[in-house]
Amino acid sequence: MSSLPVVGAAMTLDELEVHRNWLFDKQRDLELQDFTTAEVLNGHWEALAERARRLLDGHGGRLGIHGPFWGFTLASQDPDIRAVVARRLKQGLDVCAAIGATQMVAHSPYSTWSYNNLDNNKGERERVVEHVHLTMRDAVKQAEDIGAVIVLENIEDIDQHARIALADSFKSPAVAVSIDTGHAQYAHGSTGAPPVDYYVKAAGNRLQHVHLQDADGYADRHWALGEGNIPWRSVFAALADLTSNPRLIVEIKDKSKIPASVEYLASQGLAQ
Template sequence: MDPIVIGAALRAADIETYREWLLEKPRDLEVQDFIDADLLSGDWSARVDEVKRLIDGHTGRLGIHGPFWGFTIHSKDPDVRAVVAKRMEQGLDVCDALGATQMVIHSPYTTWDYNNMDNNPGARDMVVENVHATLGAAVKRAEDMGVTLVVENIEDVDPADRRHLVESFDSPAIAISIDTGHAHYAHHSTGAPPVDYFVRDAGALLRHVHLQDADGYADRHWAIGEGTILWTSVFRALAELEQTPHLVLELRDKGGIPASMAYLKGLGLAE
């Protein structure tokens, strides 16, 4: 396995600290400022200009984390769907202004869904129908822009549910994201498979990975090496892919980036 170049998920306030590291190789960058509704509904152009200034000379791939607070993408309520659709459009506006080619959004599947969808006739199809009603316009616009919406696992127990949802769009503008800590939590706490199984199930649809370590009990976002994820198995599964997804460290304490890189370098997995 050859080492893979790793990037990070950062807010503008943190980019300057890691600017030299981001620019030394073609590292993926995910800008996370634009998850906030207040910013999206206000004048976000100054934040875009600030990010552009900070990443001048960056040669890696650029994405953003899209909005997610306070909603789900599979609501049955048409009024709620309208608000979510608006947030998706605002996120795509930012992608257009920033030059980002990827936007992370959150999976609709909950632990309750896993245990109850087959208990309620038609429930599986209803989730897909509601997501199409919510995201249909955004996916079409993303196609026209050359942007990919990547659906990140949150509570997902069976990775195939999210894959089937993404496949139902039959569009290059929607794909899969994996958060390693979320998958590890689901594995230990709700009976999901281990992280490498998530990678293999996503296969050719995997376009983005949040790298964070955890203990399987909570969403820790610890530095790599502080938790119990079996990183060699994760990177072995990634190495089997024909494509290289955006790979970004998503740590609660950004000060853990150097230690995370040192840990992965020590295993010969990343650079």
């Protein structure tokens, strides 16, 4: 039996119907992406949840969702905005409870601008953490109660350690770290951040989720694996040192290329 990691994917329910046999063949991990918008979360998402349960009957991989993120930050200074964001996070976790998902992806609050300004104003680092705690405190308790983990994904992050410290500040097993390889490659190529494998090494066993996408270091491409310039051998060498068994999730724009992306990794002897 191969000891190579089994890679899963991110997709919507429509795409799950296309790739269901591929997913079930090796009981791959799945991240559903139908529950990110206000329109869905304020609407009749229960019907989507029922469809998910039906399609995933017999699925043995780990299940997660991409949580809501459009139009907000976890670190808003405005208490009214924080209340809306807190409600969105609750809605996302309600979905997790309904479909049996044990992980929800949330976006890092750290931007390119903040990297250059966190030490410009006294106490700014602490204020960002405080605002995120005010936003997420109820969601973290809810995640603990339902056995789910909120994973904080790098977006514009240049300092890979700040997001890890933020996750650690909750002192909860319900908050961990996610890495998006394409976001890291963008930050490396365009804003002077470290290379992708450094993000993995910095996170260590706090890492519980990885979005695998290829990019060129200029934009958030979400290309199929092998189409960009990410040095995948270094990334998987860093992952091999971990014992946290993070979910390895292909997240690309052209979902028809999901199997080909995993085949590319297999051809390099990196994953299956």
